[in-house]
Amino acid sequence: MKINQHYLQLEKSYLFTMIGKKVAQFQQQHPEVDIIRLGIGDVTLPLCPAVVEALESASREMGVKETFHGYGPEQGYDFLKEKIAGYYAEKGVTLALDEIFISDGAKSDLGNILDLFDADNTVLIPDPVYPVYVDTNIMAGRKVVFADADASNGFLPLPDENTDADIIYICSPNNPTGAVYDHAGLKAWVDYAKKRDAVILFDAAYESFVADPSLPRSIYEVEGAKEVAIEFCSFSKTAGFTGTRCGYTIVPDALVRGGVALNGLWLRRQTTKFNGVPYIIQKGAAAVFSEEGRRQTLANIDYYRENARILADTLDRLGIRYTGGKNSPYIWMECPNGMKSWEFFDYLLENAGVVGTPGAGFGANGEGYFRLTAFNDHENTEKAAKRIEKLLSK
């Protein structure tokens, strides 16, 4: 039996292991320091009451013969797809129910979607980036090229007509940089993809953090995008579902390559290799769109936004350049005084007891940058902000 040799080309990621090790070591040497973690991309607020109530009620349904649910449709229940279609309608995007696939999260589908594509395709990925885009393509032996995201383009690279690409990843609001494309930026990518018969994989996991109404929250807000883009979204950041696992993927009927509708291919993939998201969880996700659910989840997002504002204001006062913080839970800051990413990590941990994520861990262009997240308490975020301000204004 021959194993998939491409797996051996994967680099081991030591980023979060290394962070954990350094923090543990520092805490051991300085047990008195109250370390504040602004490094992790995980939510901290619990599920909102409307969702918990729906989960409990669906659990009870499953215990009664008349309301029990066995195998559901692999692509998800209509009761949830209808809510999602309604959510898109608010953004001015019309979706048919068969264009919506309920998933167990954006990460799974972003990896699994690659099943539909030949190994002989060139993949264009921004740098810095969420590492999963690169790894899932290395696993299949695809050629990967990078689009430089840096200070010169505000970490929002535009298409380079000299670069050939068949599959293009866009994450907006971006992880890790927090930068958000405007309509013109996304339109440039849609046009580029159309010209090349390429497909855009649009990761919208952080869309609910967009506060500026002029910024697109779905790539389908851009004309013609349905012919070139698949969109991935998730309840993880919208409603704190990181441990509850539900998301959705949009494969428009208009997306056809080589005479084949990708919607049909994806349906075949999902009905063959997936058995749907738990009924209980889909009921919980549907409650996110109830009147109460909307109000409660928005309140949580506003809570995180306030944390981002606290951190952004601090950096503004310090005159430190950053992206994100306004329409994103992430703040991507330049390391002060020309420090390198890991150098600043140590400096901040040792002198302020604050943990962030070294930008170098997200790609070559991340060197010299640092990621802070809004996923913490107001109290801790304020404390961390004060410590950062005190340290860096010296």
Next chain:
Amino acid sequence: MKINQHYLQLEKSYLFTMIGKKVAQFQQQHPEVDIIRLGIGDVTLPLCPAVVEALESASREMGVKETFHGYGPEQGYDFLKEKIAGYYAEKGVTLALDEIFISDGAKSDLGNILDLFDADNTVLIPDPVYPVYVDTNIMAGRKVVFADADASNGFLPLPDENTDADIIYICSPNNPTGAVYDHAGLKAWVDYAKKRDAVILFDAAYESFVADPSLPRSIYEVEGAKEVAIEFCSFSKTAGFTGTRCGYTIVPDALVRGGVALNGLWLRRQTTKFNGVPYIIQKGAAAVFSEEGRRQTLANIDYYRENARILADTLDRLGIRYTGGKNSPYIWMECPNGMKSWEFFDYLLENAGVVGTPGAGFGANGEGYFRLTAFNDHENTEKAAKRIEKLLSK
């Protein structure tokens, strides 16, 4: 962009669509007939009280900051892995926790595991068979060969030394035939795989239906199996989780090919393309192993077993040959009077109002056979059995 052309080689499965269409048509023409469905492989009893209580309680935990769970380990929580290790210990199989991966069901992992293998491997699949084994390999362009399961070998094919294979599927108790391998049968496959450096993918989804203590419920009950086999199991049939979605996959540390441990490859696959099963669902699954949960889920299995016995006894009285029914929820019967599968389907529907599944839908060797399932009420099963007996004893 080039699509994965292998998808175009997939045959559309019309089996259950065709059944649905024929049944609907018949019901329309004969609205007075009370049709009984013994065709579907889905459970009918609700989740047991111990599981529902655990799901409700975990849902409430998720609504409180102190007990909220965000991202969990992709490979599953130890609290559930420990229960599974305990369950295997009862069968005399010792597993390390890192050999157990919690999944959202056997179907997902049976498809996704193929990521680890090169496209250039020959796959050996029994015929008749659960269609997903074939389709997932066609999607990757692998060569598929079949092992004939038929009356001559009791639908339990043994290795043929003249057949070369790198990846071998075994499902025991089998879907659709209900046949169960004994130790000697599995040992023959383990030895064959070892000699060829092949890997066995062992589907144990129906293991909890094995009542005969002399029959293996895990391939690891066979010596040396840890060096050649990956085992897939599920709470779907054990505890009625078809719509609740939880299973587990065992990749033993001893399974090494080309100097590479498959356990490490699968861990890398899962941490890159999967984000774990919902915390709530894992809590529900753990409750299956509590004292109450064990008692309640066993009672449900006994309920289905009684249905299988009713059907088997009927066929015994009619002198119709079949496999399964004793250690399986499936009964695989010879169509009477030399009828073909679809011919018997029509005959049974039109003359007894009973729906089953034509064996021909599961592969070439299924022609002339018919699958009945134990997943229904006692009342309906008894009614169906009486109608079958009346019709076929004429």
